[in-house]
Amino acid sequence: MVVKSVTSFGRSGLSDWLVQRVSGVVLLAYFLVVGGYLVCEGSAMDYAQWSAFFASTFMRVFSTAAVLSVIAHAWIGLWAVSTDYLTERMMGGKGLVLRLAFQAASAVVLFTYLVWGIQILWS
DSSP states (O other): OOOOOSGGGGGOOOHHHHHHHHHHHHHHHHHHHHHHHHHHGGGOOHHHHHHHHHHHHHHHHHHHHHHHHHHHHHHHHHHHHHHHSSTTTTTTTTTTHHHHHHHHHHHHHHHHHHHHHHHHHHH
16 A cells, blocks of 8 residues: 655645744734733723734734734644545546545635734734
8 A cells, every 4th residue: 555645735744733833822822912902901991002012023923923823723723634634536527526626716815814914913
């Protein structure tokens, strides 16, 4: 029996696993920082405070890291789902075409979200 590589774009499964874990930690940290700010400021917060909080360089960089983490996390997750469920056997011979179409559509959507997120954060 021949073992074939099933990793995305030739990377190792370890790197995918590591990206998933690091991006998850970044997103958790982001959630805690934003959630902590909301708890500390409470109901007295207005738009000016909220806007100033996100206008700081730290929050812009941190928000950019969070957007990049969402994109990386989603790409690896969608790639794993597509390779697990869109197979030749499960799709009656159309698995490769469906998988490539799904991955291409996912890449376009995620790239659009990335550009949109960076434009919102830095404009």
